[in-house]
Amino acid sequence: MRVRLEDVARAAGVSPKTVSRVLNDEANVRGPTREKVLAAMAAMDYRPHLPARSLASNRSFLIATLYDNPSSNYLAEIQAGVLEACDLHHYSMMVRPLQVQSDDFVERVDRLILHHHPDGMVLTPPITDHAGLLQRLRERRVPYACVSPIERDGRIGVFIDEPEAARRIVAHLVALGHRRIAHVIGHPAHGASQWRLSGYRRALDDAGLPRDPGLEVEGDFSFGAGVAAARRLFSLPRGQGPTAVFAANDDMAAGVIWAAGEHGLAVPRDVSVCGFDDTPIARQIWPTLTTIHQPSREMGRIAALQLLDSLRRRGAGAMVQAPFSLQLRESTGPAAA
Amino acid sequence: MRVRLEDVARAAGVSPKTVSRVLNDEANVRGPTREKVLAAMAAMDYRPHLPARSLASNRSFLIATLYDNPSSNYLAEIQAGVLEACDLHHYSMMVRPLQVQSDDFVERVDRLILHHHPDGMVLTPPITDHAGLLQRLRERRVPYACVSPIERDGRIGVFIDEPEAARRIVAHLVALGHRRIAHVIGHPAHGASQWRLSGYRRALDDAGLPRDPGLEVEGDFSFGAGVAAARRLFSLPRGQGPTAVFAANDDMAAGVIWAAGEHGLAVPRDVSVCGFDDTPIARQIWPTLTTIHQPSREMGRIAALQLLDSLRRRGAGAMVQAPFSLQLRESTGPAAA
DNA sequence: CGGCAAATTGACAGCGCTGTCACACCAAGG
DNA sequence: CCTTGGTGTGACAGCGCTGTCAATTTGCCG
Numbered sequence: 001m002r003v004r005l006e007d008v009a010r011a012a013g014v015s016p017k018t019v020s021r022v023l024n025d026e027a028n029v030r031g032p033t034r035e036k037v038l039a040a041m042a043a044m045d046y047r048p049h050l051p052a053r054s055l056a057s058n059r060s061f062l063i064a065t066l067y068d069n070p071s072s073n074y075l076a077e078i079q080a081g082v083l084e085a086c087d088l089h090h091y092s093m094m095v096r097p098l099q100v101q102s103d104d105f106v107e108r109v110d111r112l113i114l115h116h117h118p119d120g121m122v123l124t125p126p127i128t129d130h131a132g133l134l135q136r137l138r139e140r141r142v143p144y145a146c147v148s149p150i151e152r153d154g155r156i157g158v159f160i161d162e163p164e165a166a167r168r169i170v171a172h173l174v175a176l177g178h179r180r181i182a183h184v185i186g187h188p189a190h191g192a193s194q195w196r197l198s199g200y201r202r203a204l205d206d207a208g209l210p211r212d213p214g215l216e217v218e219g220d221f222s223f224g225a226g227v228a229a230a231r232r233l234f235s236l237p238r239g240q241g242p243t244a245v246f247a248a249n250d251d252m253a254a255g256v257i258w259a260a261g262e263h264g265l266a267v268p269r270d271v272s273v274c275g276f277d278d279t280p281i282a283r284q285i286w287p288t289l290t291t292i293h294q295p296s297r298e299m300g301r302i303a304a305l306q307l308l309d310s311l312r313r314r315g316a317g318a319m320v321q322a323p324f325s326l327q328l329r330e331s332t333g334p335a336a337a
Numbered sequence: 338m339r340v341r342l343e344d345v346a347r348a349a350g351v352s353p354k355t356v357s358r359v360l361n362d363e364a365n366v367r368g369p370t371r372e373k374v375l376a377a378m379a380a381m382d383y384r385p386h387l388p389a390r391s392l393a394s395n396r397s398f399l400i401a402t403l404y405d406n407p408s409s410n411y412l413a414e415i416q417a418g419v420l421e422a423c424d425l426h427h428y429s430m431m432v433r434p435l436q437v438q439s440d441d442f443v444e445r446v447d448r449l450i451l452h453h454h455p456d457g458m459v460l461t462p463p464i465t466d467h468a469g470l471l472q473r474l475r476e477r478r479v480p481y482a483c484v485s486p487i488e489r490d491g492r493i494g495v496f497i498d499e500p501e502a503a504r505r506i507v508a509h510l511v512a513l514g515h516r517r518i519a520h521v522i523g524h525p526a527h528g529a530s531q532w533r534l535s536g537y538r539r540a541l542d543d544a545g546l547p548r549d550p551g552l553e554v555e556g557d558f559s560f561g562a563g564v565a566a567a568r569r570l571f572s573l574p575r576g577q578g579p580t581a582v583f584a585a586n587d588d589m590a591a592g593v594i595w596a597a598g599e600h601g602l603a604v605p606r607d608v609s610v611c612g613f614d615d616t617p618i619a620r621q622i623w624p625t626l627t628t629i630h631q632p633s634r635e636m637g638r639i640a641a642l643q644l645l646d647s648l649r650r651r652g653a654g655a656m657v658q659a660p661f662s663l664q665l666r667e668s669t670g671p672a673a674a
Numbered sequence: 675c676g677g678c679a680a681a682t683t684g685a686c687a688g689c690g691c692t693g694t695c696a697c698a699c700c701a702a703g704g
Numbered sequence: 705c706c707t708t709g710g711t712g713t714g715a716c717a718g719c720g721c722t723g724t725c726a727a728t729t730t731g732c733c734g
Contacts, residue, residue, distance in 0.1 A: 004690060015714045020692060028712055047451050051391035052690035055719050060388070072413035072617075080434055092453060094429055097417055114384050116429060223621045251621065258623040280409075284560045284588065284618060286595040341720060352684045357722060365682055367730095389720035392689050 003044045012040035023048060050092075061091050063304060064118040066109065066127050068098045070222070071251070073279045074296055075124070078147060081300025082122050089308050094118070098127065100189075106132045113140050120144060120307045122300070126189045128157075145307035145317065147299055150191030156310055156317035158302040162192055165292045165324045166199025167206070169274055170246055172290070172326060174207045177335035178244040178272060182215040184229040184256065186248035190221070196248045196276060215242055219252050226255020234263040234271075243271060243335045250275035250282045253289055257331065268333035278327050287330035295322055340381045349377035360385055387429075400430050400641060401455040403446065403464050405437045407559070408588070410616045411633055412461070415484060418637025419459050426645050431455070435464065437526075443469045450477050457481060457644045459637070463526045465494075482644035482654065484636055487528030493647055493654035495639040499529055502629045502661045503536025504543070506611055507583055509627070509663060511544045514672035515581040515609060519552040521566040521593065523585035527558070533585045533613060552579055556589050563592020571600040571608075580608060580672045587612035587619045590626055594668065605670030615664050624667035632659055 005023070009016040014037060021029050022037040029037075040046075054060050065082050067075055079095060086093045096112060098105060112118070121144040127133065128149035137144055146157035173181050183200045186193030197216070204211055217232055219225035226247055233242055247253035253275030257267050265271050267287055275282060278293035299322050310317030342360070346353040351374060358366050359374040366374075377383075391397050402419050404412055416432060423430045433449060435442060449455075458481040464470065465486035474481055483494035510518050520537045523530030534553070541548055554569055556562035563584055570579055584590035590612030594604050602608050604624055612619060615630035639657050647654030 002690090005692095006690080016690090017692075017714060017716095018712090021713090024692085030712065033712080049392070049690050050453065051388040051397070052719095053692080054388035055386070055392050055689090055721085056691040056693080058692095058719075072409045076409035076412065079432070083432075083434070090452075092431055094431060095416070095420075097420070115427075116387065223617075254621050258621075261623050281618065281621060284591055285622065286598050339720090342722095343720080353720090354684060354686095354722075355682090358683090361722085365680095367682065370682080386720050389689095390722080392691085393720075393722040395689075395722090 002049070003046045005046070005048065008037065008040050008044055008046050011044060012037045048090075060117045060119050062116060062118045063091055063093050063120050063122060063307065064112060064116065065093060065095045065122045065124070065300075066098055067095070067124045068100045068127055069124060071249075071277075071279060073281075074277065077296035078122075078124055078300035078303075081297040081302075082304040083300075084297075085301045085304035085308060088305075091119070091308065093304075100126060100130060105130070106136050109133060110136060110140070113142055118142065120311055122147065122303050122307060123149070123157075125149070125192065126187070129191065143307060143310055145303040145310070147303050148192065150194075152319050155319055156306040158299045158306070158320045158322055160294060160299070160322050160324045162195035163199035163202065165294075165326075166196040166246070166276065167203045168199075168326055169276070169290070169292055170200050170203035171206065172328070173244045173246065173272060173274065173332065174203060174209070176244075176272065176332060178242075179209060179335065180212070180215065180240075180242045181209070181244045181246060182217065182233050182242035184217050184219040184226055184245065184247040184252050186252075187220040188218075192276075193221075193248055200246055214240065219248060221249050221251060223251045223255040223258075226252030227259045228255075230256040230259030231262075234259060234265065244332070245271065245273050247273065247275050250277045250279045250289060250291055253291070253331070254281055254285050257285060257287075257289075267331055270336065272332040272335070274332050282327070282329070290329045290332040291327050293325045293327045295324070298322060339386070340383045342383070342385065345374065345377045345381055345383050348381060349374045385427075397454045397456050398428050399453060399455045400428055400457050400459060400644065401449060401453065402430060402432045402459045402461070403435055404432070404461045405435045405464055406461060408586075408614075408616060410618075411614065414633035415459075415461055415637035415640075418634040418639075419641040420637075421634075422638045422641035422645060425642075428456070428645065430641075437463060437467060442467070443473050446470060447473060447477070450479055455479065457648055459484065459640050459644060460486070460494075462486070462529065463524070466528065480644060480647055482640040482647070484640050485529065487531075489656050492656055493643045495636045495643070495657045495659055497631060497636070497659050497661045499532035500536035500539065502631075502663075503533040503583070503613065504540040505536075505663055506613070506627070506629055507537050507540035508543065509665070510581045510583065510609060510611065510669065511540060511546070513581075513609065513669060515579075516546060516672065517549070517552065517577075517579045517581070518546070519554065519570050519579035519582045521554050521556040521563055521582065521584040521589050523589075524557040529613075530558075530585055537583055551577065556585060558586050558588060560588045560592040560595075563589030564596045565592075567593040567596030568599075571596060571602065581669070582608065582610050584610065584612050587614045587616045587626060587628055590628070590668070591618055591622050594622060594624075594626075604668055607673065609669040609672070611669050619664070619666070627666045627669040628664050630662045630664045632661070635659060 006016050009019045124147045128146040148159050217229040219229050245256050256273050275289050275291040278291045282289035282291045302320050306317040342356050343353050346356045461484045465483040485496050554566040556566050582593050593610050612626050612628040615628045619626035619628045643654040
C-alpha cells in the first residue's frame with residue numbers, strides 16, 4: 001500500500017502536521033525535528049499525494065506552457081527546459097497549443113484556468129504580449145513568466161539581447177567585406193522582428209553604410225516568406241542587389257538559400273546568407289547556415305525557475321538575460337571582389 | 338466562489354451522489370433525472386474539481402506521453418493529436434522526454450508513475466518496444482497505447498501499413514524508369530526500419546529487379562547518416578551506383594540531397610531521391626522532397642482515443658490502421674536515358 | 675392486487691493532506 | 705518568582721468528490 005504522510009509521522013514520532021511543515025519547507029520547525037522527519041521520509045521513500053495536497057491547499061502544483069508558434073524545434077527545447085525546472089521543484093507541466101488569432105483565444109485560456117487551475121503559466125512569443133490575455137491573467141490572479149516578451153518592464157522571465165545579437169551577425173558580414181546587405185524582416189506580431197531589424201540597422205550605421213529601404217523586405221518567419229523576399233532581392237538590377245542577406249530567422253534563411261539556387265547564385269560564393277535561432281535546419285541545409293545560437297532550452301528553464309520563485313515568495317522572480325552566441329558556418333563568406 | 342457538485346445537486350433537487358453519477362456517465366440514472374442534472378450543470382457552468390475527483394476515486398485523469406525521438410516535428414504532431422483526444426474526454430496530458438539508452442530509463446518512468454499516477458500512457462517509437470518498460474507497466478498495471486509499435490499483437494494503438502507505403506514509393510521510382518534503386522536503412526531499434534526495408538525489397542521483387550546488397554546502406558534516421566550513406570553510394574564505380582535513392586526518412590533524404598550537391602549530381606536530373614514521413618523539412622529543401630505522408634497528428638489522436646476507451650471499459654480499445662499517402666514533389670523524376 | 679427482483683436514489687464515511695487555532699515551552703524582563 | 709511574547713508542535717476539521725451499502729421506488733409477474 002501507499003506510504004502516507006501519517007505513516008511518516010508515526011515513524012518519526014511527530015504529528016502529521018509537522019511532517020507537512022517539513023514537506024512544505026515551512027519555518028518554525030526545529031533543526032533536529034526536521035532531520036528526523038527527513039530521515040523517515042527518505043527511509044520510507046515517501047511521495048506526497050498530489051491530488052490530496054491540491055485539494056487541501058488549493059494549489060495545483062501545475063505550470064501551463066502556452067504557445068502558438070510554428071517552430072516545433074524551438075518549442076520542444078523551451079518545453080524541455082520548463083520541464084527540467086518543474087521536475088526540480090516537484091511541479092508538473094502541461095502544454096497547450098493555441099491560436100492567438102482565433103476569436104475565442106482568451107476564452108480558451110480561461111477555460112484552461114477554470115479546469116486545471118494552474119499555479120502559474122509560462123508564455124512564449126507571440127503570446128507574451130497579448131494585452132487581452134495578460135489582462136485576464138491578472139484578473140484571475142494567475143502569475144506568469146515570459147520568454148522574450150516585447151515589454152519587459154514589471155515582468156518576470158527571460159530574454160536575450162536580440163538587437164545586439166543581430167548587430168553582431170551583421171557586423172560579421174561587414175567584416176567579410178559586404179557593403180550591400182539585405183534584411184528579411186520577421187513576423188510583425190513578434191517583438192523579435194523589431195529588435196532584429198534595429199540591430200541590423202545599427203550595424204550598418206556603425207559601419208558607415210547607407211540604409212537602403214529596398215534592401216529591407218517584409219517576411220513572417222516562414223520558409224515561403226524567405227523564398228518570396230529573396231526572389232524580389234535577386235531580381236533587383238545589377239549593382240542594386242545584395243551580396244549578403246540577413247534573414248530574421250533560420251527558416252527564412254533556408255528559403256533565401258533555396259531562391260538563390262533558383263536564380264543560379266552559389267552560396268556563399270555569389271551571395272552570403274545568415275539566419276537567427278540556430279534551429280536544426282541550420283545544420284540540415286546545404287550549405288550549413290551561419291546563425292545566432294539562442295539557448296532555448298536554458299531559457300525555458302530560467303523562465304520556469306523565475307515563475308516558481310515568484311510562486312514561493314510573492315514579489316520574487318526577475319527578468320533574466322541569457323547569453324547568445326554567433327555560430328559561424330558555411331553560408332557566409334567574403335564578398336565577391 | 339467556486340460552484341461545487343453539492344450546489345448543482347441542490348439546484349437540481351437531487352443528492353450529490355446522483356450528480357456524481359451523471360458526471361461520470363454511470364448507468365442506473367433515469368432519463369429525466371439525468372436531464373435535470375445536466376441542465377443544472379450547464380446553467381451553473383459547473384466544472385468538477387479535478388484534485389477532489391482524483392483523491393476520492395483514485396484516478397488521476399492524466400495521460401502521460403513518453404518519447405525519445407529526435408524529430409521534434411513528428412512529436413509536436415503526435416502530442417497535438419493526443420491532446421485533442423484528452424480534451425475531448427476531459428483528461429489532461431503530460432509529456433516526458435526520455436533516453437531509452439540510459440541505465441535508469443525504466444526507473445525514471447517508474448518514478449513518474451509513482452509521482453503522478455497517470456491513468457495511462459501513450460508510447461511512441463522506439464519506446465513502444467522496450468521489453469523492460471512494458472514489463473514494468475504491466476506490473477504497475479498502467480494501461481498503455483502504442484504508436485507504430487513493432488509488435489502489434491495484444492496491443493492497442495495505431496499504425497500504418499509501412500511495408501506497403503515503402504513499396505508504393507519505390508514502385509513510383511520503378512515506374513519512372515529507375516532500375517538501380519538504393520535504400521538508406523533507418524535506425525536498427527525502430528521497427529519502421531525493417532518494414533521500410535521489406536517494402537523496398539518487395540517493390541524490387543515485384544518489378545523483377547535484382548536485389549543488390551551494395552545498394553542497401555545502413556543509417557540511423559539522422560541527416561548525417563544520410564550524407565554518409567550517400568557518399569558511399571555516389572562513390573560506387575560508374576554503372577554500379579544508383580539512379581534513385583529511397584531514404585527511410587526525410588532527414589536522411591535531405592542528407593542524400595546534400596551529398597548529391599557535393600558530388601556534382603543534380604536532383605532529380607542525375608539522381609532521384611525520396612524520403613518517408615513528410616516532415617516540414619520535405620518542403621523546406623530544394624528540390625522539395627517526394628515522400629510518404631504519415632498522418633501523425635491523427636495517429637496521436639487515435640492512439641489516445643483507444644487508450645481512453647480501454648480505460649472506460651476494460652478490454653476495449655483496438656490496434657487501428659491509419660491511412661498514408663504518397664506526396665509527389667520535385668525530388669523524383671525520370672531515370673536518365 | 676400482493677409480492678418479488680431490479681432499478682434508482684440517497685446517507686455517510688473517508689480519500690491524504692493542510693489551514694486554523696490552541697497549547698506547550700522557552701528566554702528575557704520586571 | 706511570575707509575567708510576557710515569541711517559537712515549536714499538535715488536535716481537529718474539512719477541502720470536493722466518490723465508494724459502499726442501505727433505502728426507496730419501479731416494473732413485472734402470477
